[in-house]
Structure formats: C-alpha cells, structure tokens
Amino acid sequence: MNISAIWIKRPIMTILVMFGILFFGINSYVDLPINNLPAVDFPTIMVSASLPGASPETMASNVAKPLEKQFSTIQGLSSMSSQSYTGSTSVILQFGLDRNIDACAQDVSSKIAAAQGDLPTNLPSPPTYEKVNPSDQPILYFALTSDTMPLTQLNDYAENYLAQNFSMVNGVSQVITYGQKFAARIQVNPRLLAKQGIGIDDVERAVKAANVNLPGGTLDGAFQAFTIDSNGQLTIGEAYRDVIISYKDGMPVRVRDVGDAVSGVEKDKQMAAWYSTREKTRRAIVLAVKKQPGSNTVLVSEGVKKLVPRLKAMVPESVEWHLLYDASDYIEESIQDVQFTLVLTIIVVLFVVFIFLRSLRSTLIPNVAVPLSIIGTFAVMSVVGFSLNNLSMMALVLCVGLVVDDAIVVLENIVRRMEMGESATEASFEGSREIGFTIMSMTLSLVVVFIPILFMPGIIGKLFHEFAVCIAAAIMISGFISVTLTPMMCSRVLKGFHERKEGWFYTLTERGFKATIEFYGRTLRWVLEHRRIALAVTVLVLVVSGFLFMKIPKGFLPTQDQNFMMAWVQAADKISYDDMIRHQSELNELVKAEPDVKDFISIASINSYNSGIVFVMLKSLKDRRRSVDEIVADLRPRLNSVPGLLVFPQNPPPIQIGAGNALAEYQFTLQGSDLTSLYRYAGIVEERMGRLKGLADVNSDVKLNLPKLYINVDRDKASALGLTLDQIQNTFFSAYASRKVSTIYGKLNQYAVILEVQPQFKEDPGALSYLYVKSTANKLVPIGTVSTIEETVGPVTVNHTGQLNSATIAFNLIPGHSVGEAVSETTRIAKEANLPESIVTGFQGSAQEFEKSFSGMGFLLFVTVLVIYMVLGILYESFIHPITILTALPLAACGALLTLWVFGMELDMYGMVGIIMLIGIAKKNGIMMVDFALEEERTRGLSSEESIYQACLIRFRPIMMTTMAALFGTLPIALGIGAGGDARQPMGVAVVGGLFLSQIMTLYITPVFYVYFDELNRWLGKRSGKKEKTI
Structure with a gap:
C-alpha cells in the first residue's frame, strides 16, 4: 500500500490541504498569548486574620490552631502552613494540581465559618481569604512620589484611582498597594x-x-421631598x-x-517605602500589578500602561510616576531572540541540506516542510490553549532539525532512484512506497518519546507539558507532509533532473562524499570483522555514562537574567521601627552606589518591624558586563556590612514554588510537637549548614529574642x-x-x-x-x-506546617554549586545531628520539587525506552530488532553527559529533557539501517552481515543529512544566544553533544549488534524448532 499515491495523483488537493494548514496556523499565531513560561496554576489560598497587639504565641494558639483544625479536613489539601506574627496570622493552603481553585475557595469559606465559634471574640473582623498563585509574581511595579503631597494623600490617589482603574484592565487579577493609608x-x-x-x-x-x-431618612411633602x-x-x-x-x-x-x-x-509602624535612582531617594507609594493565570502578559502590561496618560490627568501635577519593573520587556526581548534563533536555525538547516543535495530545487522540497510544520503547530497550540513562551518556542526551535528529517529521507530515496535511471514520477511513486514504513516508524517512535513527559507528576510535568505537545504536534505534521507534499513536489519539481548540468561545486563535493563513503565502507568492514572490540567499546561507554551521571552536579530550573534582582532584609529582633528606618536608609545608599543599578524600590517593616525587602532594576544586559548572579555575589558582602542587618540578595527563580515567606530560595523544614527540642535541633542544623561551602544566606525562621x-x-x-x-x-x-x-x-x-x-x-x-x-x-x-x-x-514568629510546630532553614546557592549537592549535604547533616524520632524533616519549595523530579527521572527514562521498544516491536513484529535500534541510546546519553561535564554545566531539568529528546533522535539512524538491511535480506537473500553493510552504505547520506540537520539546528540553543539563552543552553549542549558522539559511534556499533542479534535470533529459532520436533 502506498499512501502517497493519491497525493501525487491529485496535486491540487495536496496544495489546498497545505494552504489550509498555513492559513489556520498563521491566524492562530496572531491570537496566541505571550508569556515567559507556561501557566502553572497552583490552587493556593491564603487565609489572613489579625488581632492587633496579640503576641505570636497567642495568634498561633488562639487563631491559627482553630483554623488549621478545620482546614485539615478539606479534600485534596496537599500542604498547609501558617505563620503567626505579632497581631497577625496567615495560613497558606496548597491543594493538588487537579483541584479547581473556585471549589477550593468554597470549601475554605465554609471551614472559616465553622471555626468562628473557636476564634477570639475580639477579632476586629472575621478571617479573610484570597486565591493566590505563588508562580504568578507581579508583572508591573509602579512607584508614586511627590515633593509636596503627604504620603496619605498620595496613597489615596494610588488606592482610589490608580488601583481601581488598573484592576479593570482585562487580565489583571490583583493590584497590591504598599503605602500609608x-x-x-x-x-x-x-x-x-x-x-x-x-x-x-x-x-x-x-x-x-x-x-x-x-441615614437620616427623608421628608416627603406634597410637592417636594428632602x-x-x-x-x-x-x-x-x-x-x-x-x-x-x-x-x-x-x-x-x-x-x-x-x-x-x-x-x-493606619499602620504607623509598618510599610515605609522608598523609590531611588542614582541621583535621588524619596519616600514613595508602590503599586504591584498581578495578572490572571493564563492571560497574555504582554497585552495585560500594554493595557495597564495605556491607562497611565489618562490617569495622570486625574492626579495633581506634583505626583511623579515611575515604572520600575515591566515583565513584558524581558518576555518580548526573550521571545524575539527565540524567534531570531528559529529563523537562524531554519537558514542553517537549509544550508546543511543544500550541502548534501547540491541542488536548489532539491533543497527547496524538504525545507518547505519546516515552515509548514511549525506554522501548523501554532494551530494546535491555539486549539489546546497554549501560549507563546520560552519553552513552547524552544520546542519549535528544536523541531526545525527534526521536522526536516522525514522529508529528507523521502527526498533522498526518490533522488537515489532517479540517479538509477527512473523518471521523476516513477521514482516518486516507488520511492515513497519503499520508504513509507520507515517514515511511519521514525515518526511514531519519535512522538512516543514525549508521551512520558506529558504524564510527569507535579510542577515539572505542568511546566514541560506544552513543550512535549508542541514537539509531538510538529513531528506528526512533518510526518504527514513528508508522505503527501514531499513526493508530490518531487514528481513535479524534479522533472528534468537527469538533464541538469553539474557545476564545479557539485563535482568537488561529490568527490568528497564518495571518498567519505569509501572510507566509511572500509572502516565498517574492519569493525564487522572485529566485533568484540565494538562490544568492548559499548561496555566502556556504559561505564563512563554511569560515572558521569554520578559525577555531574544536578540542578533544577536554571535562573534567568531578567535585569532584576531582589534582597530580603532582616534586623535584630529587638529593633524598633524608627531604628529599622535608619538601618534600611543606610542600605539604600549602598544599593544606590552599585554602578549596574538603574533604580530600585525599598520597603522597610514589610511583615514585621525587623523585616524589609528591596526590588532592584538593573541596567540592560547590553549595558553591563556582569550577569545578575555575579552582581548578587558581589553585592552580598557589601550589603551585609550595615551593622545590625542581615541581607539576603538573590536572583529570583523563573517560577516561584511554595507560598512561604522564606528569605532564600531553598528551604529545609524540621517539624515536631516539642518546641524546645525542635528549636534546639534547628539551631544545630542551621549552624552546620552555615559551614557548607556551597551555601549562602543560611538563616532560620526561629527567632527567640x-x-x-x-x-x-x-x-x-x-x-x-x-x-x-x-x-x-x-x-x-x-x-x-x-x-x-x-x-x-x-x-x-x-x-x-x-x-x-x-x-x-x-x-x-x-x-x-x-x-x-x-x-x-x-x-x-x-x-x-x-x-x-x-x-x-x-519568638518573633510561630510557624506551623501541617498543624505541627515547624522550623524552616532557608538558603541560597553560591554560583558554581548545585542544588543536588546542597540537598545531599543537608540530608547528611540532618542524619549526623541524631535528631529524635519526634522530629521529622523534609525540603520545601524548589528543593522539594527537585527531589521529586530526580527521584522519578530514572523511572521516566525507563518508561520512555519501554514505550519506544513497544512501538518498534509492534511495527517490526519482532522482539529482537527494536533492541538493535535502541543500542544507540547509551551512546547518545554518554555524549550528552560528557559534553555537559566538559563545559562545566549542571544536569538540570532542561538537560534531562534534552537527554529524553536524544532517545528519540538517536534511534532514527538505527531505524534507517535496520529497515533497509531487512529489505536486503528479504529481496536479495544476503547474510545479516552483508545486508547491514549494504544498508549502511545506502543510507549513509540520509543518516548524515538528518543528523547534521538536527545537530546544527540545535547549535544556536547550545550557544545560549539572546535573552534567557543561558537557561536554555544545557538542553542544547546535551542534544548537540549526544548527537555528535552517537552519530560517530552508531554508524559502527549498531551494525555490530545487528549481526549479533541476528545470530541470537537464528539460534533461538533453531532451539524452538527442536522443541517442536520433540513434541
């Protein structure tokens, strides 16, 4: 059966179908929302209650405990924590990712009502709740200043006019005011x-x-009412x-x-804010705008900024507006850079194909598949509700080298038959029929690689869901195009192929290709004659892969340089509000002195007297020589030189995981019922963690002074x-x-x-x-x-986690050290501390997700390989041949790990997904070899060794073309070009390194295993035959 025949016979139908893909894809692209990362909606609700003047212990026992008791019975609650300060308590409820946030809110509301009888009667107001999403940080920060207007009046304009109007913009979920009411x-x-x-x-x-x-009522007379x-x-x-x-x-x-x-x-001992540039520092009112989950960050930001000119007319001229931070700036720059990388990749792949085919007409045919596949994917993204973000766009960049593969294989086979003397039409029919099964095998086996990613649990699964679907959709579309449009174009565009005149470029490169194939043929023959050496090399590769996997530091989600950093500030427990103001003013001067700082907002006493925060906007990456991480490292000792202050600067993570108010990115929590024992051992663990070389800003929320x-x-x-x-x-x-x-x-x-x-x-x-x-x-x-x-x-605060007293130790990482090292070292310290059985420990936030992700990664890789094996086994109706094809996988993994190790990179989530991609890409070579070897055995009756030898020589050109296209297509990502390129780089490096090594070795190793497994298959067949005779 030749599924391409009808498409070759009906070119108008083929063209109209492709036009439909193009039309709907372009229309979908225009309407796709633009965000930094895929929407990861944590069903999280924060319940707040206040009792002015009450101690943290009173708030914890009288307010937090009754609420926690009720909330613990809510179905689907995955974690619960509370923080009780002087006069206030907040309870954070995080539900399973499968629960609807509105249904959760109804449950929380009913439980608050049920707890009313156990709460203090003198609460100024009942506890309130709000739906929050920790992953959705504010997308805009405004600061309002005035040299003449009192802060309270400035706050009125901010709350009554600006915040109200901003909230009406489509896509805005909340506007937070940091001010003085x-x-x-x-x-x-x-x-x-x-x-x-x-x-x-x-x-x-x-x-x-x-x-x-x-109300005074009304007077209603005979003719008039008052x-x-x-x-x-x-x-x-x-x-x-x-x-x-x-x-x-x-x-x-x-x-x-x-x-x-x-x-x-109203809050005279809280929330003092400043806005500062390099020239001037002034008291300010700060507005933070948050968007709704799934909304377009760029459009929301534009909608808010469009209101500013009109709102300026509503406030006195003495009010000055300052836009400190706009998340859409980085997102637009990052998406533009990825789009540039996409175009660059298409050009590079086109050039690679041209080098091999040496014909503009022939080059045009497979490269039509690239824009069609990508544009068609936009339509799929629109249907399933995806956005244009760094991960979905990166998926499309990686696709460029993959979607051209199927078309290359079809084209090459048709051209090969034409070189043997067939006409363009005849070669198109026969060549597409001959290669159809191979295309189906390559496409399906590559698509199923991404199925396990779709079922990854937790945040990582949500984060990479769009990535996997985008790649799978593009590959499926390219597979469809390769068996429809590609053979049809070959039958029309390649007419007159035999009459073409070969130029000097063709003659020169043809000599090089023939010499390369001859060299490969001689070396392959030698390897097949010395198969044990190849087997030993394979074992060595497996050992090296295991060693490298243990050796390479493990990371989670890499940070991004968004021209933005922040710093948490903590003072002594005994500090007064006025003294905190003086200390933070000193800190402001140090931040102002940093040459790479553009402007910043500083807020003192944000949660309690002794806490503060600084939001710092840096100069554009083009205008500075240091990265955000380097600036953070340089500022850390200088900011901590202010007597009486502890400052914890950090480059905010790309996605906030966990809803706590920890002073650093990673958290390690101890839980227990005995407060005295809990606090004592928390101090021991904190002191030992502080001595670890890779950790910075180690601090505990246990403050007892x-x-x-x-x-x-x-x-x-x-x-x-x-x-x-x-x-x-x-x-x-x-x-x-x-x-x-x-x-x-x-x-x-x-x-x-x-x-x-x-x-x-x-x-x-x-x-x-x-x-x-x-x-x-x-x-x-x-x-x-x-x-x-x-x-x-x-205590300054009393914290609970899951109704138990808890102590959380937070920490950041020093550049050059990985979260994997930190997790293993912290776990070791906890074990060596000989904690009593009543104290349980665990990581929170990003560190917890890292543990979950890597603990299940081995099983995920196993499932990926198993699914590919099952698909190949079904297609080939064989238990043995899929194993031959999969021999390329350890070679690709070794190349990926070796490249990461050489360049000193972590094996983070991007790198792991890159290795999973390699599993799908690397086995393509094996499919093309095995498919043709089996055909040679069936049609010509050749031995297994001779058939695989001939198959390797025949398929050498398409193997080199597809691998080089994928390799050079991924190279721009590996180079880390553009905004956010440093975060994407490990994936590109892993794919490029894996492809390079697997390309060299699979050309020799896979044929060896084909011969070995064929011998095994024959031996098993003989054994089976003997048993049948005995029976």
Whole structure:
C-alpha cells in the first residue's frame, strides 16, 4: 500500500490541504498569548486574620490552631502552613494540581465559618481569604512620589484611582498597594486621664458616639421631598480634639484636655517605602500589578500602561510616576531572540541540506516542510490553549532539525532512484512506497518519546507539558507532509533532473562524499570483522555514562537574567521601627552606589518591624558586563556590612514554588510537637549548614529574642477592687494595640479611627505604671496595684506546617554549586545531628520539587525506552530488532553527559529533557539501517552481515543529512544566544553533544549488534524448532 499515491495523483488537493494548514496556523499565531513560561496554576489560598497587639504565641494558639483544625479536613489539601506574627496570622493552603481553585475557595469559606465559634471574640473582623498563585509574581511595579503631597494623600490617589482603574484592565487579577493609608489617631495621656478621673474605655465610648454615619431618612411633602443628612462624621484627626468625653464640675472634658488627636497613618509602624535612582531617594507609594493565570502578559502590561496618560490627568501635577519593573520587556526581548534563533536555525538547516543535495530545487522540497510544520503547530497550540513562551518556542526551535528529517529521507530515496535511471514520477511513486514504513516508524517512535513527559507528576510535568505537545504536534505534521507534499513536489519539481548540468561545486563535493563513503565502507568492514572490540567499546561507554551521571552536579530550573534582582532584609529582633528606618536608609545608599543599578524600590517593616525587602532594576544586559548572579555575589558582602542587618540578595527563580515567606530560595523544614527540642535541633542544623561551602544566606525562621513584657495579674486582688480580667485586657488593648474604635466613611474609601496612648508612653516599660483601669465601682485603679511586670523574650514568629510546630532553614546557592549537592549535604547533616524520632524533616519549595523530579527521572527514562521498544516491536513484529535500534541510546546519553561535564554545566531539568529528546533522535539512524538491511535480506537473500553493510552504505547520506540537520539546528540553543539563552543552553549542549558522539559511534556499533542479534535470533529459532520436533 502506498499512501502517497493519491497525493501525487491529485496535486491540487495536496496544495489546498497545505494552504489550509498555513492559513489556520498563521491566524492562530496572531491570537496566541505571550508569556515567559507556561501557566502553572497552583490552587493556593491564603487565609489572613489579625488581632492587633496579640503576641505570636497567642495568634498561633488562639487563631491559627482553630483554623488549621478545620482546614485539615478539606479534600485534596496537599500542604498547609501558617505563620503567626505579632497581631497577625496567615495560613497558606496548597491543594493538588487537579483541584479547581473556585471549589477550593468554597470549601475554605465554609471551614472559616465553622471555626468562628473557636476564634477570639475580639477579632476586629472575621478571617479573610484570597486565591493566590505563588508562580504568578507581579508583572508591573509602579512607584508614586511627590515633593509636596503627604504620603496619605498620595496613597489615596494610588488606592482610589490608580488601583481601581488598573484592576479593570482585562487580565489583571490583583493590584497590591504598599503605602500609608490615612487614619485619625486619638492619643491620650494616662496621667491626664487619671487626673480627670477618666478611664481609657470612656474615651473609646465618646469617640464612637461622636463619629456616626447613620441615614437620616427623608421628608416627603406634597410637592417636594428632602433627604436628611447631618454632620455626624468627623473626617480629620484634628476634629476629634473637641470631642467631649465627660463632664467634671459642670465643665466638659474634651480629648485635647487628656491628650491629642492627629491625622496620621493606619499602620504607623509598618510599610515605609522608598523609590531611588542614582541621583535621588524619596519616600514613595508602590503599586504591584498581578495578572490572571493564563492571560497574555504582554497585552495585560500594554493595557495597564495605556491607562497611565489618562490617569495622570486625574492626579495633581506634583505626583511623579515611575515604572520600575515591566515583565513584558524581558518576555518580548526573550521571545524575539527565540524567534531570531528559529529563523537562524531554519537558514542553517537549509544550508546543511543544500550541502548534501547540491541542488536548489532539491533543497527547496524538504525545507518547505519546516515552515509548514511549525506554522501548523501554532494551530494546535491555539486549539489546546497554549501560549507563546520560552519553552513552547524552544520546542519549535528544536523541531526545525527534526521536522526536516522525514522529508529528507523521502527526498533522498526518490533522488537515489532517479540517479538509477527512473523518471521523476516513477521514482516518486516507488520511492515513497519503499520508504513509507520507515517514515511511519521514525515518526511514531519519535512522538512516543514525549508521551512520558506529558504524564510527569507535579510542577515539572505542568511546566514541560506544552513543550512535549508542541514537539509531538510538529513531528506528526512533518510526518504527514513528508508522505503527501514531499513526493508530490518531487514528481513535479524534479522533472528534468537527469538533464541538469553539474557545476564545479557539485563535482568537488561529490568527490568528497564518495571518498567519505569509501572510507566509511572500509572502516565498517574492519569493525564487522572485529566485533568484540565494538562490544568492548559499548561496555566502556556504559561505564563512563554511569560515572558521569554520578559525577555531574544536578540542578533544577536554571535562573534567568531578567535585569532584576531582589534582597530580603532582616534586623535584630529587638529593633524598633524608627531604628529599622535608619538601618534600611543606610542600605539604600549602598544599593544606590552599585554602578549596574538603574533604580530600585525599598520597603522597610514589610511583615514585621525587623523585616524589609528591596526590588532592584538593573541596567540592560547590553549595558553591563556582569550577569545578575555575579552582581548578587558581589553585592552580598557589601550589603551585609550595615551593622545590625542581615541581607539576603538573590536572583529570583523563573517560577516561584511554595507560598512561604522564606528569605532564600531553598528551604529545609524540621517539624515536631516539642518546641524546645525542635528549636534546639534547628539551631544545630542551621549552624552546620552555615559551614557548607556551597551555601549562602543560611538563616532560620526561629527567632527567640523578641522582647516581651509579661503582666502577671493578681486575680484575687483585682476582684476585690472591682476589676475583671476582661477590663484589664481591654485597657492594654486600647492603650498599646492601635485599637480601631471607629470608622470614617469617605467618598471613595474607609479610614480607621485609632485609639492609643501618646508615643512617649510607649517608649519605656516604666510607663505602664501610669495606666489606670476603671473598676465596676467607677473608681480608677493603678495597673501596678493588681499586677507585676516581668521582662522576658519570645519568638518573633510561630510557624506551623501541617498543624505541627515547624522550623524552616532557608538558603541560597553560591554560583558554581548545585542544588543536588546542597540537598545531599543537608540530608547528611540532618542524619549526623541524631535528631529524635519526634522530629521529622523534609525540603520545601524548589528543593522539594527537585527531589521529586530526580527521584522519578530514572523511572521516566525507563518508561520512555519501554514505550519506544513497544512501538518498534509492534511495527517490526519482532522482539529482537527494536533492541538493535535502541543500542544507540547509551551512546547518545554518554555524549550528552560528557559534553555537559566538559563545559562545566549542571544536569538540570532542561538537560534531562534534552537527554529524553536524544532517545528519540538517536534511534532514527538505527531505524534507517535496520529497515533497509531487512529489505536486503528479504529481496536479495544476503547474510545479516552483508545486508547491514549494504544498508549502511545506502543510507549513509540520509543518516548524515538528518543528523547534521538536527545537530546544527540545535547549535544556536547550545550557544545560549539572546535573552534567557543561558537557561536554555544545557538542553542544547546535551542534544548537540549526544548527537555528535552517537552519530560517530552508531554508524559502527549498531551494525555490530545487528549481526549479533541476528545470530541470537537464528539460534533461538533453531532451539524452538527442536522443541517442536520433540513434541
């Protein structure tokens, strides 16, 4: 059966089908979204709760625990962790990748409602939740500054105008504001309160009564209706100074008589942000824009930026806009570079084909398959909802050398028959029929290589899903084109082939090709006569491959140079807010002094008093000599020279894995029920990890030096004086917890009215003695009368993982060291620490995914080889011949590993996928050899040795053409050209190295194994025949 015959006979049908592929592919390309990497949607929900003034232990036990107990029963929950700070708790719930995020949100909402009865009654508001995706980092960072406008007013413009409008852009999921929201702050003097005989709870009631926002109703007359309103609200802080608290001797006692009322900010000890260039540093309000999963990053960014001119007209001219970071810049540059690499690869492959065929007409035929296959793949990508990203585009670049192979094999066979005297039409019919089975074998066996990738579990499976489908689709389309369009074009374009005049180039190269084939024929004959040497070489290659696999450092996902870096900042636990501001200002000057820094945003006290973060935009890679990783390494010691600060700079990973707030990229977690034992062993492990040469920024979230005042209330004495614990606790809450006692309802936003003592009464523990509590008998009782104060220390945070207390040690890697080394060394340290059985350990985030990925990689490779063997066994109806074809695989793997080792590269996920690709590419040579050898045995009755010898000589030219096309097609990726090229490079290096070595060795090793296995097959046949006679 010749499936190509109908396509050769009906050229118009063939042309129209190809036009359809071209038309739909181009239309699909225009509409494909553009992103950096494929969308990896982690169904993650973050639940937040606050109780101002509560200690981390209180938040953990009273808030986090009840919530965790309820959440643990949700179906499909894969991990749960919580972090409790002073006054706040966040619980992060990560679900299986197969769960729908909206269904998860409904489950979480119902569990929050179920936990309400176990939560503190004085929570300002019920716990809230939001759907988050850790892999989706902000795509835009804006900074707003003004030399004349207060930060609170600037924050109003940011929240009420900019964030609201940005949120309406199609594809935007969230706009985060890092700013200073306005609040009215009632600040009382405890001494003056006592002098006037007023309790702080009296102030609270007076403020609530003075600021009301209730509807007044309407008057509905015979001819006119009126809406009733009043001046029930006090909208600025200073207006609260005249609020009457009580009367004494007939005279009103106002707020200004016992303190002050000012216009301030809601979180006065948190979130101080700066925007800095090399010339100037100013306080700022920062906006971070996040996109929806699967949306087009470039279009979303363009949509937001188009709004900026219109929004500028809505704010005063004194407001200055600064676009610090735009993810679409790197994505567009990276995609353009990959597109350039794609065009360059097509040109290189076209040139390689021309060198072998030495005819422009002949060269045109297989190269038509390249654009058609790639453009057709765009239509497949559109149907299945893929995007143009670095991985899908890289797949298409790698395809160039593969999709031309089938057409080359068909063309070469047709040309060979024409050289034997057949006409173009006759050669097209017979040549396509003769090679049809080979094409089917090559195409199907190459496609099935990528099936196991589709079923890879976890994040890596999601990440490389598009990569595998794109390559498989392009190969299937190219296989279809090679048996339809290619023979049809050969029958038309190659007419007059016999009458062509050979030029000097053809004559010169033909001599070279003939000399090469003759040399190969002599050396192959020698190898076939000395087969044991080839067998020994194969064993040696296997040993070397195993050695190299153990020797080469293992990596995960390589970092990319996106002209961007960040640094987490941590200060001493005892630091005050004002001191943190001073320290981070010093840090800002050091960052500003770095010559490769363009501008940056710095935020102090982002999570707690002693934490901060710096987002740094670097100059373009063209304008600097150092990579991001080199700049990070150079800055690390300088930034850590600020006394009292620990700074953890890093090049952010291409995809964020894990939802925690770790200060470094990789995390190692210890879990246990006994806090004392857990913290002690966490310190031991952290200290030993800090001594490892390959690790940097080793730090633990166990911080136990937060100064605390423990108030020991004498309950009997308090009761005798008419005081309850509730009254005492509420007094402390109102005095020191920035208690929200009322709300100002503005036209576009709501603002808090906060009650507290004046700042000078928060500076020293001795000021607690000035605090009075009003008893049930309406008398003021000094707090010192019923309590004693003890100074102690406690944890800055209390963390849980899976309802157990946990301690996480985070670390970054020093350039030149791999995550594989770090994981094995950390595991060794944990074992040597002799941890008690009650403490369990495990990696989190990227390190955990690395463990999962590499632990299953051996099985994945086995499944890949098994699937290929099964397909080949089905096609050849043989158990033996597929093994002959697969002998090329260890040779290709050895070449890939050897090349990576020589160039000092890690075997990361890209490299592993490259090796999986090699499994599919390398066995093509074996298919072409074995297929023709079997044909020679059947038709001419040759021996196995002679048939494989003749097959190798006949198929030498297409083998060289297909391998060289694949090798040179991958070379641009191996060179690491363009933005993000350094991340793609290991895959290209692995493929090029593997192809180079396997090309040389399979030309000799595969024929040897063909002879050996044929002898084995004959021996088994004789044994089987004897048994049948016996029976």
